[in-house]
Amino acid sequence: KKTESVAVPSVTCAEMQQGIIDRLHKGLATDKNKANNKAWWNATCLAVNELVFEKLTKTHHNHAGKDTRAVNYLSLEFLMGRLLSNNLQNLQVFKVTEEALKGLGKDLYELCDEEPDMALGNGGLGRLAACFIDSLATLGYPAIGYGIHYEHGLFKQEFQDGRQIERPDTWREYGNPWEICRPESIQLIPLYGYVETLYDPTEGAKKIWHAGQKLKGVPWDIPIVGYGAKTVNILRLWESRASEAFDWDVFNAGGYVDSQAEKSRAETVSKVLYPNDSTDAGKELRLIQQYFFCACSVKDILRRFKRANSDWNELPKKVAIQLNDTHPTMAIPELMRILIDLEGLDWDFAWDICQKTFAYTNHTLLPEALEKWSVGLFEKVLPRHLEIIYEINAQFLKNVVEKKWPGDDQKKAKLSIIEESDNRMVRMANLCVITAYKVNGVAAVHSELVKTDLFPEFHELFPTKLVNVTNGVTPRRWLKTCNPGLATLLDETIGDDWVLNLDKLKGILPKATDSKFQQRFMDIKKQNKVEMAKIIKETTGVEVSVDAIFDVQIKRLHEYKRQQLNLIHILTLYKRLLENPDYDMVPRVFLFGAKAAPGYHMAKEIIFALNKIADKVNNDTRIKDKLKVVFLPNYRVSLAEKMFPAADISEQISTAGLEASGTGNMKFSLNGALTVGTMDGANIEMAEEIGEQHMFIFGLSVDEVKDLKTKGYKPYDYYYNNPELKSVLDWLDSDFFTPGHPGLLSDIKRSLLEWGDEYLCLADYASYLEAHQKIDALYRDQAAWAEKAILNAGAMGKFNSDRSIEDYASKIWKLKKFPIA
Ligand code: 26Q
Structure with missing residues (x-):
């Protein structure tokens, strides 16, 4: 079937060539003979900008002119990756x-590889924000993403003797062609100091915050081009600088050097992204970072609002603010402060506005990941905000909790924003749930657990507040751009509008048993594996066969994600092979990509162990290349784009109930990998769409995990009852993988036995092995495998971020599209 909606390019080849050459000359003061690939990349980006800026201005005029309702997506992280190809x-x-580039003797793919990743995020949460702003622009919704202009994004990972070393990421060391500085929208942000109370006989107490320091917030805009390029929204990133006012006092007093030190202190606020993705940092600088970001964004939102409005009742009608986890919670007391202290609104009016403006997305059930800040720190850095939080809390406890559960102090203690411990803490999630008009989880099971386990009392108090919006990923980046082979096959088979309507993928389901289609599908996979094998060879020196099963686990390193379960499966296979070199198995290549939080000991031990095991396995000639293990360094968006299309098996093996959603799971399946996974997060909904029989589901369910934990989980039972498991774990105590240094891998064994195996790896081990046995069996029948892979990809329609955004728009934001002609 020929495609209907062939895109009409807005430029000709010759114009594009002229644009690029022009930019080389007039933008970069070089020419095509002198320019290196970096310059060519830069010139191409600048030429693209000329197409973008026009549409950016047009979108802006339309939205501002009509004063449309817009969503403001506040996130400390936007994991954008590269922008040129997208x-x-x-x-x-x-x-x-x-x-055009070919005509100039240049390869576009090579130039795209010159672009440093914009790694302003840790993982899932940051990448989700990036997918969402793509969808918002594509669907034509008025939206702004607000984030931080970190000088250093997530650290660059290197391995030294198998151990993770962190190096600074320098994505904008030599400038960035995508960003536009907007000095006209600078904000001044107060910090520290004290609060003065003035008593006015008619108006009562009036609060004045005398700040001890002021930071300057400088906005950098990144245009976000929707697919089809009708709407171009912006991502506005704040950079901190020293404010002139502050500098000059010191400077004039003869303190030139001191003023420079002050300047660099101010600049540290947006200097670096915290690399922690699951535990609370608790550091003063992080709190300042969060507040700085929130204050800049709220002021910017109000500045735009005030341009067209004078009635505060209009604010909730024009503005929706979505908080991406609790990291931007400070936007709540900041809006209260501005409305009350600066705009002179009374408390109840201001509170009513706040409650109609904010919505909050929860991304985790892990207790250690729930953000808390010490009251003492708050008092020092944000004294006025602490007062406001106390007042919100007092009114909530009195007007809401006391009414529902009179005299119940336990309920009050549990729901209070303040945790009464030796070191009193502010609980950010409680503040969010109390304020927000909607709170959402990110997959069906997660949202249910938010209601039943995380916030059951809040659910009783506010029965319509807690909702679900299942995550999704943008098919533009995660299929069309990253897997051109498969994208072309889809275009030819079902037409090219699947890019905007992913449900159309269903159209390939009838082809699942068509042997010609199967062959083309598998050829594309093979070609992607060839490309991946080249990258593996270049980066690690390891040679892998593309006839092997590529079994891939890529995600942050965390014990709940259970890379260590994958590890003990690998050891099991290795042991079987050593005991019987003729052990019958389809060759496997196990691929890993993962960064560990720099202070997370066990995560780093798992990386080390996998690297040591890889060394041994890859150089063991006895096993006849049936097993390879490769841990690719510096996992990031641009590497992910090459790994998803090359995967046969997707590892989604978290302990049930702990992975809020997962989004890598969706990207794998969309690119034709089969999932080995637990019934957790979005895996459950994927199983609903795909059919459980077409996945390799294993392990305990959420309820079974709960039962086992209440009953009392005893990892030693599994160890003593399963000789193979025992021998594999004991192996870790030897010096087999670390010659001359026995015990270097023992912490992994300890965590699985002595320390209690919190994430139930041993309980799921046998069932995990069985799932892998089925994988091995199925791969031997390539037609049967191809059929399942096609059924997987064809069932992914639901998991695109356009659907997620439509859900947010209708269930939470009440947002209307504003198409730009
Ligand atoms: C908190 C306090 C201080 C410093 C850092 C942090 C911090 C930073 C990032 C805490 C958590 C994160 C990131 C969390 C995250 O990525 N969660 C993932 O979100 C995805 C999108 O919803 C889900 O699919 C994943 O299941 C979830 O783990």
Whole structure:
């Protein structure tokens, strides 16, 4: 079937060539003979900008002129990755640019590889924000993403003797062609100091915050091009600087050097992204970072609101603010402060506005990940905000909790924003749930657990507040751009509008048993594996066969995600092979990519162990290349884009109930990998769509995990009852993988036995092995495998971020599209 909606490129090949050459000359003061690939990349980006800026201005005029309701997506993280290939795709000028560059003797793919990743995020939460702003622009919703302009994004990972070393990420060391500085929208942000109370006989107490320091917030805008390039929204990132006012006092007093030190202190606020993705940092600088970001964003939102409005009743009608986890919670007391102290609104009016403006997304059930800040720190850094939080809390406890549960102090203690311990703490999630008009989880099971386990009392108090919006991923980046082979096959089979309507993928389901289609599908996978094998060889020196099963686990390193379960499965296979070199198995390549939080000991031990096991396995000639293990360093978006399309098996093996959703799971399946996974997060909904029989589901369910934990989990029972498991774990105590140094891998064994195996690896081990046995069996029948892979990809329609955004727009934001002609 020929495609209907062939994109019309807005530029010709010759124009594109001229644009790029022009930018080389006039933008970069070089020429095509002198320019290196970096310069060519830069010139191409600048040429693309000329197409983007026009649409950016047009979108802005339309939205501002009509004063449309907009959503403001506040997130401390936007894990954007590279923008060139994505922008070319969304502008629908990828092919013409490829051709243009070819004519100039340049390869577009090579130039794209020059771009440093914009790694302003840790993992799932940050990447979700990036997918969401793509969908918002694509669907034509008025939206702004607000984030921090970190000088250093997530650290660069290297391995030294198998151990993770962190190096600073320098994504904008030599400038960044995508960002536009907007000095006209600078904000001044107060910090520290004290609160003065003035008593006015008619108006009562009036609070004045005398700040001890002021930071300057400088906005940098990144245009976000929707697919089809009708709407171009912005991502506005705040950079901290020293404010002139502050500098000059010191400077004039003869303190030139001191003023420079002050300047660099101010600049530390946006200097670096915290690399912690599951435990609370608790550090003063992080709190300041969060507040700085929230204050800049709220002021910017109000500045735009005030341009067209004078009635505060209009604010909740024009503005929706979505908090991406609790990290931007300070936006709540900041809006209260501005409305009350600066705009002179009374408390009840201001509180009513806040409650109609904020919505909050929860991304975790892990107790150690729930943010808390010490009251003492708050008092020092944000004294006025602490007063406001106390007042919100007092009114909530009196007007809401006391009414529902009179005299119940236990309920009050549990729901209070303040945790009464030796070191009193502010609980950010409680503040969010109390304020927000909607709170959402990120997959069906997660949202249910938010109601039943995390916030059951809040659910009783506010029965319609807690809702679900299942995550999704953008098919532009995670299929069309990263897997051009498969994208072309889809275009030819079902037409090219699946990019905007992913439910159309269903169209390939009838082809699942068509042997010609199967063959093409598998050839594409094979080709992607060839590309991946090249990268593996280049980065690690390891040679892998593309006939092996590529079994991939890529995600942050965390014990609940259970890379260690994968590890003990690998050891099991290795042991079987050593005991019987003819052990019958389809060759496997186990691929890992993961960064560990720098202070997370056990996560780093798991990386070390996997690297040591890889060394041994990959150099063991006895096992005849049936097993390879590769831990690719510096996992990041651009590497992910090469790994998802090359995967046969997707490892989604978290302990049930702990992975809120997962989004990598969706990207794998969309690219034709089969999932080995637990009934957790979005895996459950994927199983609903795909059919459980077409996945390799294993392990305890959420309820079974709960039962086992209440009954009392005893990892030693599994150890003593399963000789193979015992021998594998004991192996870790030897010096087999670390010659001359026995015990270097013993902490992994200890965590699984002595320390209680919190994440139930041993309980799920046998069932995990069985699932892998089935994988091995199925792969031997390539037609049967192809059929399942096609059924997987064809069932992914639901998991695109356009659907997620439509859910947010209708269930939470009440937002209307504003199409730009
Ligand atoms: C908190 C306090 C201080 C410093 C850092 C942090 C911090 C930073 C990032 C805490 C958590 C994160 C990131 C969490 C995250 O990525 N969660 C994932 O979100 C995805 C999108 O919803 C889900 O799919 C994953 O299941 C969830 O783990």
